[in-house]
Amino acid sequence: MSALVEMKQISKVYPNGVVANKNVDFAVEKGEIHALVGENGAGKSTLMKVLYGLEQPTHGEIWLKGARVEIPNPHKAIDLGIGMVHQNFMLVPSFTIAENIVLGSEPRKGRFVDRAQAIAATESLSKTYGLQVDPLARIESTPVGMRQRVEILKTLYRGADLLILDEPTAVLTPQETDELFVAVRKLVDQGKTVIFITHKLVEVKEISDRVTVMRHGEVTGRVATADVTEADIARMMVGRAVFLQIDKPPVQRGRVVAEVRNLGYVAETGRPMLRDVSFDVYAGEILGVAGVEGNGQTELVEVMTGLRPATTGEIRINGAPVQGQSARRIRLSGVAHIPEDRLTNGVALDASIAENLAVDRYNRPPFTRHGVLSPGKIKAQAMTLMQQFDIRAAGPDAPMRSLSGGNMQKVIVAREFSAEPALLIAAQPTRGVDIGATEFVHNQLVGKRNEGRAVLLVSADLAEVMSLSDRIAVMYKGEIVGILENGPHLTEEELGLYMLGLKRQEGTRKV
C-alpha cells in the first residue's frame, strides 16, 4: 500500500500567533477510512483546511500520489480530487438542495442552469451512495442531518476521491450516524478514501481502519484501530486516563422548579410541533428528554426560553407563569439555556469572547452601574471564566470566529452555567466537544443537580441521556409518550420502543 496523501512537517501559525500545527506528519492510504482525533483546539480542522487549500501552511509540504503539490485554494484541491465537508456547514440557505449541490459547476442548458438535470444528478448521486435528500427542499427548511448529506453529495458531485469529513456525526442522531456509516462504507467500496474527524471514540472503533491522534498541534500517535482500545486512544488524546463513567449520588428531589402544562405549539406552516406537553422538573434532578431529533424537542426548548411563543398551555418557573414573556424576563426568572445550534444563536462570531460571555448580563452590576457600562469588568469576567472552563484562545478580546468548535461550545457552557440558574435547559450540550470537555460538562451538569438546581437535558445522544438523567421523558411527534424512571432496569431497547412511537405510557394518551 502506498500513501495517497502525505503531509510532511506541516506547521501552521495563525495571524494572531496561535500555533495550530507543529511539524505534523500525516499520511492517508488509498481506500482507507482514517480517523483523526484530538481535543478541542488540537489543530485537526486546521490541518484539514491546509490540505483543502483553505489555509496556507507556514512550513511543510503536501504530497499527493507520490508527487509534491501546492494547494493554494480549494479550487485546486477540488481539481486534485480532494473534497471537504466542514464542521460548520457552508450552504446557501435560500437555495434548494439540488441548487446547492451543483452550485459552482452547474449543468447548463444554453445560458441557463439546467434545473432538471441538476435534480436528476442529485437524485442519482443520492441513490448511488444511499444518502437520502429531497432535491427540491430549501436548505433553510431542512434538518441538520439532511444538510450534512447535502454537503457530502456536493463534494461527490465535484468528483472528490478523497473526502474529508470534519466532525460529521456531531450534529447527527444515532440513526443518522448509522446511515452515514453505511454511506461511508459504500464510498470506500467504490474506491474513495475518507478522512474522518470525530470526538466519539466509539465511532473511531466502529468505522476507521487507522487513527491519527493529535494533541496541542502535534501528532501523538498513529495506529491501526484494531490494535487499540477506546481507553488507549483517550489516553493518547488527553495525556491522562479519562473516566467515561459518571459518579452520581442518589437523587435528592426538591420542590418543583418548572411546571409545563398542556403546552401546544403550531409552526407557521400550520403543522403542530408540540401537542399537549406536560411535565415537571424538580430541583436537584436531571430530567432527560430523549427522542429522534425533529420530534418537537427544538420547539419545546425554544418555547420554554421565550424564543417562540407557545400557541396554548402554561409554563411556570418557581410558581410564576412565564409563557409569552420575553427571553430576558424568562432569563431573569432563573432560566439558562445552552442552545442546540450554537452558530445560529449561541454565539456572535464577529464579537469578542468577552462580549459573548456577557450578552445576558451586560446591563446589570457589576458590568453596568448607574447606566455606565464597564468593558473592563466584562473583560475581567471573561478572563475568570476562560480559566475556570479551560477555554483555549488568544485572549478575552479574540473574536469568537477564531475559536475551535469545541472552545466555542465551552464559551456557551461557561456563560450559561455562570448565570446561576434555577432551571438549566441544556440542548445538545456536548455536541462537537472533545472527551475531556465532555467529561467536564457532564460533571458540571451533575454538579448543578447536586447543588439543588433543576436541569432539563435534551440530547440526541442516547448514551448521554441515559448516563446523566434521573428521569427520562420521551418525545414522539410533538408529544410526550412516556416519562420513565432511569435506572439499571431501563434499557436502550425499551427507550427505543417509545422513541419510535411503538410504545406509550398509560395516561399520556391524548389524541
Place this chain on the structure above:
Amino acid sequence: MTRQNALIEAIRIVAVVVIALTIGFVITAIVSKEPVQAYTALLTGPLPRISFENGFEIKNINRFGNWMEESTTLILLGLAVSLVFKARQFSLGAEGQMLLGALATTVVALHISAPFPLHLILALLAAMVVGFLWGLIPGMLKAYLSVDEIVSTLMLNVIALQIFDLLLFNWLRDPTAGFIVTPLFPQSVLLPQMIPGTRVSLMSVLMLVAVVVVWFVMARTPFGFELKMLGANRKFAEYGGINTKRVIALSMAVSGILAGLAGAHLSLGLLKRLTINLSPGLGFEGIVVALLARNDPRLVLAAGLFYGYLRTGAQIMERSSDVTREVVLIIQAIIILLITAEQLFPRFQQWWRARRSSEVAIERG
C-alpha cells in the same frame, strides 16, 4: 494586540489616501496645463497662511473656516451613519432627517420669538426632535413590520424633500425677495461665531461634544452593547434577552438626532436663512465618512476632517485653476472604492500579522 490593530489601521488609511492622491494627480496632469499648481491648490488650499509682510497677519482664514464648517457638518452626518451601520441597519435617511432638521429650526427661528440663548436652544431642540422622529419612522417600520430600511429611508428622503419645498414655497418664504428664500433669521437664534472672519460657530464645539457623546454611548452604555450585538448577530442578541426590535427602532431614531443637528448647522450656522436646494446629497457624504472611519466615532472625527479638507480644497482648486470639480469627485470616488475594497486590505493585514507572529513564534522556540 489592539495597539497593533490601531497601527495597522493607521497604515491602511495612509496607504489608501496616498494611492488615491497619486491617481488623482495623474488625472490632474492629464487634464490641466498647470497640474502642479492646481494640485497644490487642492492639497494646501484650505490651510491659512501666516504672513509677516505687514506685521503678523493670518491670511486666507476664510478658507480655513470653510474647511472647519464643512467638516462640522460631515462629522455630524458621519456620526449619524456610523450609529446605524454599527447595528447593521442600512438606513440611508440622514439626508431627509437633515432637511427636516433645518426646516424645524426655520420654523422656530421665524415663528417664535425669544431672547438669545433660549431661542437658539429651542431651535436646536426642534431639529433634534424632528430628526429623532423622522428616524423613528423607518426604525419602527423595520422593527415591527420588517420593512426594508434601505427602501423606506430612501422614500422618506423624497417625502422630506417635498415637505421642505412645500413649507418653504407656501409659508416660510420671504414674499418680497426675488427668489425663493426665507427672511434672514433674527440674531437671537443664530449660532454664535467662534473664529472671526469665518462662519465657524458654536456648532463646531457641539460637534466635538457629539463625538464624545456618541463614543460614550457606543462604548460605555448598555445601549451601545446592544447595538453591537445586534450588528454582530441578531438571533444571538435575541437569545441573550436583548429586545432587538427596540434597539433597531432606537438606533435609527438616535441617528436622526445627529442628522437633525447637521441640518441645524446649515441653517443656523452657515446660511442664516433657508434656501431651496439646501445641499443635495450631503446626507450621503456621511456614509463616506462612516465607511472611512469603520463606524468608530473617534475615527469619524479624523475622517470628517480629512474629507472636509478634500472637499474644501476641491472648491479652491476649481476657483483657482483650470481643473474642474469633477476631478476631485473622481478622487473621492477612488478613495471610497479603495476603502470598500475590503478584500485588498485584510490580505495585507494578514500578511503583516503572520510575519510578526511567526517571528514571535520562532523566537519563543
